[in-house]
Amino acid sequence: MLIRIIHSRNRLMRLVVFVLASAWLLPSTFVLAQAPAPAASPSAAASPAPPASVPVTTGDIRGVSGPSPADQAKGDPGGTISGTVNDIPVTDTKAGLALADVINTVGQNRIAINFVWTLVTGYLVMFMQAGFAAVETGLCRAKNANHTFMMNFMVYGWGLFAYWVMGFALQQGGCAPNTNLGGLSPLNSEFTFNFIGGKTWGLFGQRGVMLGGATYDVGVMVMFLFQMVFMDTAATIITGAAAERWKFLAFSISTFFLAAIVYPLYGNWAWGGGWTSQLGTNYGLGHGYCDFAGSGVVHAVGGMSALAVSMIIGPRIGKYTRTGKANPMPGHDMTMVLIGCFILAFGWFGFNPGSTLGASGNGNLRIGSIAVNTMLAGCTGSIASLLYMWIRFGKPDASMAGNGLLAGLVAITAPSGFVNTVGAAIIGFAAGMIVCLSVEFIERVIRVDDPVGAISVHGTCGLWGVISVGLFADGTSNYGGSWNGVNGNVTGLFYGDPSQLVAQLIGCATLMGIVFSLSYVFNWIVDIVVGQRVSAATELQGLDIPEMGALGYPEFQLVSASIEMSAAD
């Protein structure tokens, strides 16, 4: 009896060692499939040897027994007899548990963890639409509440449809392989051409139109959902900048264009294997353009497009005097604004940590660091804005504190996966200051009317976030050996690699030079064909009835705050 117990324990120990070794080996193998193996570090020789593989046979596995049906029938209040060998699916029930069953379960569990992680964080990002709707509507006047909220609402509909039809294919159609989500092998075709120095430049993907054909794949579906809600975030930035004067029809067409073409193109260049991500492999610029979760891809694309639309559409009636002096036009519900900011801050925990596209393997356990960086930058951003406004104007301005929070979050989005907490706090604090300066610059110097500060929060601070990767990346992360096909860790100027900053600046120039221009041309055409702006009468009345047919607040009598203030004077 004693011998039998010892024998059984030996088998159990060997199985445990085997499973641990498999968990260690599997991600390493997948990394080799994604990119060349990283160069051995000088300290590699001194590192402890990896766990020795132990030959395990099917016979060993069959010797492992789980809890008996009688034990399980008693329940498992301590959680100690659930999740045992009994729960491993068996391929051949007659033959019983085989070694292949265990190996496949280890692999599938890793992918399952990553699927669940990516989907749940995607759901969080989707909920950010509610935050954007609340922030933008609260910062607009009550007579436009229905119209502003509906634009945010229908961004989801128009954007999703356009992205499904063609946007996703353009963006991610050539992004394979992705080892976190099972390979994504069907997304394997990128349109390329040779450019400067005869190097291959990826321009757009070619697989995944309407998720048909081979892209009817579980991993592709997860990728689609996650990328789609990111695109939606970019699209909803424009509705804030163009609020209170944008024709709903023009908004609908413009959103379709953004989701189908403009956003996916830049997304491909950064995340889909396109040319900016190849700046490292092609030209030795750091790890190529690095944008972990989208300060550039999502926020600056939205911000540049918002800038283009705001220029075309022009300022609201009454925003500027004849001499060009800006009049304040306060929003109608500050509580809605701040609740929206909190919803966005909550959703950002999906945005940034979720951008690992997995929680298991390839260095993805860094999600804890990414989440802390995210909350820190938002915190320092709101503090910086609050202090700026308090010192400059004598009051702690609520709307700018909210915008400071968002500015910090926008700025940390690109570097969140590459920086330490001190870097994150500095990036967020700087963003909180930058957003205040940018709002004043855009309103008073270049006289572009942006009712919610979207161009500053997302455009300006998005660019700052992209640049900050090239400054603050601390060289401790690479998510599986390489990033953008370049071995080693992403490192910024302050940690010894100035070439990373060059790649980031090229990304910024692309946002300002190409994304702005594309958005401008598309929206110029829309302006010529259907007209971007409502009539003056509609604008003065408020867009709710003329554009939407219903008031946002039908049982309230709306009184202009400026009239009330005049009466008080």
Add this chain to the structure above:
Amino acid sequence: MKILGLLVCVLGWFIAVLSVKVPGVYAQLLVAAAGFVVAAVGALGIVNGAHLKNAIWKA
């Protein structure tokens, strides 16, 4: 003017991209930054300037 501004935007991008052929990483930094500034001038200066000429508040 609007088209000129857009062309300057694209020129700025092209200058930044050409930095990859410049020898020396700090020279590359300067050229890439210059490209970004040119693109910004095209968008914020020239394109926006064209819109401000006929701004609604000047009427």
